Amino acid sequence: MTRVSIEHVQDAATRIAAVALRTPLLEQPWSTERPLWLKPENLQHIGAFKIRGAYNAIAVLDDARRANGVVAYSSGNHANAVAFAAKTFGIPAVIVMQDSTPRVKVEATAAHGAEIIEVPMAERERVAKDVAEQRGMALIPPFDHPDVIAGQGTIGLEIVEDLPDVDVVLVPVAGGGLASGVGVAVKALRPAAKVIAVEPELAADTAEGLRAGHQVHWTPERRARTIADGLRTEPSALTFAHLRDVIDAAVAVSEGEIRATMRTLATQARLVAEPSGAVACAAAVYRGAELPPGRTVAVVTGGNVDPALLADVLRS
Amino acid sequence: MTRVSIEHVQDAATRIAAVALRTPLLEQPWSTERPLWLKPENLQHIGAFKIRGAYNAIAVLDDARRANGVVAYSSGNHANAVAFAAKTFGIPAVIVMQDSTPRVKVEATAAHGAEIIEVPMAERERVAKDVAEQRGMALIPPFDHPDVIAGQGTIGLEIVEDLPDVDVVLVPVAGGGLASGVGVAVKALRPAAKVIAVEPELAADTAEGLRAGHQVHWTPERRARTIADGLRTEPSALTFAHLRDVIDAAVAVSEGEIRATMRTLATQARLVAEPSGAVACAAAVYRGAELPPGRTVAVVTGGNVDPALLADVLRS
Numbered sequence: 001m002t003r004v005s006i007e008h009v010q011d012a013a014t015r016i017a018a019v020a021l022r023t024p025l026l027e028q029p030w031s032t033e034r035p036l037w038l039k040p041e042n043l044q045h046i047g048a049f050k051i052r053g054a055y056n057a058i059a060v061l062d063d064a065r066r067a068n069g070v071v072a073y074s075s076g077n078h079a080n081a082v083a084f085a086a087k088t089f090g091i092p093a094v095i096v097m098q099d100s101t102p103r104v105k106v107e108a109t110a111a112h113g114a115e116i117i118e119v120p121m122a123e124r125e126r127v128a129k130d131v132a133e134q135r136g137m138a139l140i141p142p143f144d145h146p147d148v149i150a151g152q153g154t155i156g157l158e159i160v161e162d163l164p165d166v167d168v169v170l171v172p173v174a175g176g177g178l179a180s181g182v183g184v185a186v187k188a189l190r191p192a193a194k195v196i197a198v199e200p201e202l203a204a205d206t207a208e209g210l211r212a213g214h215q216v217h218w219t220p221e222r223r224a225r226t227i228a229d230g231l232r233t234e235p236s237a238l239t240f241a242h243l244r245d246v247i248d249a250a251v252a253v254s255e256g257e258i259r260a261t262m263r264t265l266a267t268q269a270r271l272v273a274e275p276s277g278a279v280a281c282a283a284a285v286y287r288g289a290e291l292p293p294g295r296t297v298a299v300v301t302g303g304n305v306d307p308a309l310l311a312d313v314l315r316s
Numbered sequence: 317m318t319r320v321s322i323e324h325v326q327d328a329a330t331r332i333a334a335v336a337l338r339t340p341l342l343e344q345p346w347s348t349e350r351p352l353w354l355k356p357e358n359l360q361h362i363g364a365f366k367i368r369g370a371y372n373a374i375a376v377l378d379d380a381r382r383a384n385g386v387v388a389y390s391s392g393n394h395a396n397a398v399a400f401a402a403k404t405f406g407i408p409a410v411i412v413m414q415d416s417t418p419r420v421k422v423e424a425t426a427a428h429g430a431e432i433i434e435v436p437m438a439e440r441e442r443v444a445k446d447v448a449e450q451r452g453m454a455l456i457p458p459f460d461h462p463d464v465i466a467g468q469g470t471i472g473l474e475i476v477e478d479l480p481d482v483d484v485v486l487v488p489v490a491g492g493g494l495a496s497g498v499g500v501a502v503k504a505l506r507p508a509a510k511v512i513a514v515e516p517e518l519a520a521d522t523a524e525g526l527r528a529g530h531q532v533h534w535t536p537e538r539r540a541r542t543i544a545d546g547l548r549t550e551p552s553a554l555t556f557a558h559l560r561d562v563i564d565a566a567v568a569v570s571e572g573e574i575r576a577t578m579r580t581l582a583t584q585a586r587l588v589a590e591p592s593g594a595v596a597c598a599a600a601v602y603r604g605a606e607l608p609p610g611r612t613v614a615v616v617t618g619g620n621v622d623p624a625l626l627a628d629v630l631r632s
Contacts, residue, residue: 270619272586303586314627
């Protein structure tokens, strides 16, 4: 199976420079356990890192193919990322969403000019593939593609550029595109650093798989129990192969720790994080004993959270 | 009366580079009224821009004087800034606070190693001056000092560096240190840009003074009505003189607009802003008709907000 290389990530960095924010590393003086920096990907235009992979995957298409437009199936940050990237290129985008998607998410994606097709959950992937074939559009997957992995990997590139002596990088894992890309970049540029995958305890299939040495499948229902709605998917064969190469260990955090860290991020780092976006920082705060020591970076992956949930977390 | 020059601001930028975060400009695609960027000073270590002026004012002291330590009277972000800067230099800091200051703010400043002296509100300034004299410490004022103004002005420097064709800069004004410094920098580097001071309607003394051509005094009680607790002070003679030189216009926003903008910043920009920190952005959103057109930057000055207030704003 082919692997994404550091050169692949570096090429992606050049492509995405015009549209993705080069997020700063934010040192966190409140962290007494370990020296901690945050990589605030919630500050991207669409509020999440997904713009990096989506934009890179669209940018590498040849001009004629790209002009036909792109398709994605997602109701989360990847949908927004593909719609926003397509708008930037001035090409059509079709986003296939499950018909139970909250209106606010449908409208956010439609606001970028994308055509939305709502279908039952089980039909999303098939309908997206049909649209791609019938209209000659390119399907942009959320994680299972080398160009998407390379795009997300630019985060790792930037972390090592800004903190060359980083010791520990904490990155959430679900589909594994982000963790694969960040791992490839960090291991190439700073081999001494440890890359740690973080999951919710309620969706810790990757940790189990890495320990077993082969992928372990949890049912979608089991993975869906976590509040971290961006971390309910599982790796593909492609991303799991990368994770085995580049991830040093996996840790899991509880639902209560995720919520408490959302609160800490708001009050101490003045950042709004969605539950999935708080998971890596939660590991730094609550799982220090399980982590290697040293200068630590946690990726805050996104900040698209229901205001009522954030309010609830702030009051608790 | 002497004026802070652009060279003064540029010197400050060199001094503060090691301790102040060089905040990025965050483009806001949700702003349909006008092209809008935010300057997120809430992401500074202490959660507010005040570190820039406080650190600069301490850095310019000669070594022997600085070694004796520093004194400030404040219960807000300036207190934290002086305490944090003093810790960075390894020198003692005394912060004089009014005895009604919430424990959480006292503890946040004490956590930086500062000695806290709590006195009745009316005695703060006198006690701080007494301590400075008795212990040979330097008093670091919150805004009424050229080195503080120059430090805050580095924000204007960075705005023009990052967006050379900026048309409008929106900056909150109360004591006027920030607005003076930003105005000096922007007017020197990009004379075509308009610098607009923004106030709460309930503390709009500077707008009235600028219209009248001389400072107008509102009582502390009248200014204290606004939720924007960082904007309840009034300019000094020094800052008002600067404001007359560098501010093109002043606009005011309502309490409801401040609260609504705190919500918008959390949901659309994923930033936690305190009420004072939302005021400039509120002008961009709600006072567009009163503003010059064009590429606009709003400074988000700070993000130290009571979690219960933020929760309340998110639910409304």
